[in-house]
Amino acid sequence: xxxxxxxxxxxxxxxxxIDGEPKELHLCEQCAHSFLAPAHDDSSEVMPxxxxxxxxxxxxxxxxxxxxxxxxxACPVCGITFLEFRKQGRLGCPHDYVCxxxxxxxxxxxxxxxxxxxxxxxxxxxxxAEQRTQxxxxxxxxxxxxxxxxxxxxxxxxxxxxxxxxDQQSED
Amino acid sequence: xNFEDLAKTSGKWLRGSGPxxxxxxxxRIRLARNLADFPFIARATDSDKAEIESILRERVEGxxxxxxxxxxxxxxxxxxxxxxxxxxxxxxxxxxxxHAESEGARAVVIxxxxxxxVMINEEDHLRIQVMYSGLDLNVAWNQINALDDLIExxxxxxxxxxxxxxxACPTNVGTGVRISVMLHLPALVITRQIEKVFRSxxxxxxxxxxxxxxxxxxTGDFYQISNQITLGKSEEEVTKDVSDVVPVLIxxxxxxxxxxxxxxxxxxxxxxxxxxxxxxxxxTISSEETMHLLSSVRMGVNLGLIENVQIPTVNMLFIHTQxxxxxxxxxxxxxxxxxxxxxxxxxxxxxxxDPPAADQN
Numbered sequence: 001x002x003x004x005x006x007x008x009x010x011x012x013x014x015x016x017x018i019d020g021e022p023k024e025l026h027l028c029e030q031c032a033h034s035f036l037a038p039a040h041d042d043s044s045e046v047m048p049x050x051x052x053x054x055x056x057x058x059x060x061x062x063x064x065x066x067x068x069x070x071x072x073x074a075c076p077v078c079g080i081t082f083l084e085f086r087k088q089g090r091l092g093c094p095h096d097y098v099c100x101x102x103x104x105x106x107x108x109x110x111x112x113x114x115x116x117x118x119x120x121x122x123x124x125x126x127x128x129a130e131q132r133t134q135x136x137x138x139x140x141x142x143x144x145x146x147x148x149x150x151x152x153x154x155x156x157x158x159x160x161x162x163x164x165x166x167d168q169q170s171e172d
Numbered sequence: 173x174n175f176e177d178l179a180k181t182s183g184k185w186l187r188g189s190g191p192x193x194x195x196x197x198x199x200r201i202r203l204a205r206n207l208a209d210f211p212f213i214a215r216a217t218d219s220d221k222a223e224i225e226s227i228l229r230e231r232v233e234g235x236x237x238x239x240x241x242x243x244x245x246x247x248x249x250x251x252x253x254x255x256x257x258x259x260x261x262x263x264x265x266x267x268x269x270x271h272a273e274s275e276g277a278r279a280v281v282i283x284x285x286x287x288x289x290v291m292i293n294e295e296d297h298l299r300i301q302v303m304y305s306g307l308d309l310n311v312a313w314n315q316i317n318a319l320d321d322l323i324e325x326x327x328x329x330x331x332x333x334x335x336x337x338x339x340a341c342p343t344n345v346g347t348g349v350r351i352s353v354m355l356h357l358p359a360l361v362i363t364r365q366i367e368k369v370f371r372s373x374x375x376x377x378x379x380x381x382x383x384x385x386x387x388x389x390x391t392g393d394f395y396q397i398s399n400q401i402t403l404g405k406s407e408e409e410v411t412k413d414v415s416d417v418v419p420v421l422i423x424x425x426x427x428x429x430x431x432x433x434x435x436x437x438x439x440x441x442x443x444x445x446x447x448x449x450x451x452x453x454x455x456t457i458s459s460e461e462t463m464h465l466l467s468s469v470r471m472g473v474n475l476g477l478i479e480n481v482q483i484p485t486v487n488m489l490f491i492h493t494q495x496x497x498x499x500x501x502x503x504x505x506x507x508x509x510x511x512x513x514x515x516x517x518x519x520x521x522x523x524x525x526d527p528p529a530a531d532q533n
Contacts, residue, residue, distance in 0.1 A: 093210075097332060104342060121331075122328075122331055128328065
């Protein structure tokens, strides 16, 4: 099969999503490289590398439907979708490392060769970091409840929030 | 903090007094940290950013025990600074270009000696940085580790046991540490061996960047070597990976210099003398040309081919001839052609000769 942009043989078969519609691209190595790197904005070296890695990784073995489904998945805490992460190369909140763990594992192997942290551990507050991250969701829900004038719900959420914040303080 | 006063001196890390400082300019360590209970910056709302900034300002500015580490923290609201001031901080390597140019609530807390700076709301909530003159990674690590502990005492960082310290970009997750050493490698450039050096560094997962870090050009023959891997290795291992390679690079550079002296001493001496001559007498000169010529002059001072000029002076000139510094030093806004004139004037004045035991100013 020939590359869709030039005459060389296609060795990269990439599934891209344009406006939610899957599109199959067949490119040679050079054209794939230019396609995967952004044409402008060289202020961040990381972004092109990330976008490229993700696109490559996801292109291997995923069908268009699987990719579309994956892209719709959102983090319950901050609301970021996998598609948004894929596009901007940045995660939305600490909980993304939990809810997208399966997808992040191969990406991390690609970048670091490993997926298990070895090294410094926070001395003081390591235990309840994940619990504190839930505060992101609780605060967001409380704001929404207030906006919807669901004051009882807002008050429940506020108590939950206070509960977690007080646990933190009693440990200090 | 008075920028005009700051402009007249240079940070301790530039004094050129640390180990191997003929070739190693500085050692720098940076840690990325995020609060556990806020979204990462890319997803944070304006009000999130304001809250994060306010919390971290209070933690870092009011750091108990900073005195013991020899640090006097000064807070700067980067969002309120005008462009020249932000550019000034970038030129002094106290903030990144991204931090200067992005938007929203963000700040930096720096120490008077400029050996540490903590950016608030850059790519991560906190980017802690320490910088030392010459090759001093172990001292730098001990310092930044102690600082990290002090901040963490009252703060829950985003962390889990599997992935370590959680960062906005997966390329920083785990230790969140970037260990860099800045080297001056003019002879490797002249002898065209620098590409070979890059390729071998890439093979062992070390990145090479220019004077101002990510995305910058390697002007002035300065190269920053740093780790790319942050997950699966301890901070000590990463430090060792970088510090093990530095003596090898120093050796290559010294051998290249020896080679130039043996094989083409007149050419080398001529190159250095011409560079010095132009800097001493030009009436107008660009920043690019200045960096290029100062690089030869620096090597010339190291090799004893230029007398009457000290390394700390040359190091300082690299920084003071940058656009925002010139404007701070003259106290005026200058357009590019006025800057070129002012730059040349500054160089003429400072290269007229140092007294033998020059002090740092």
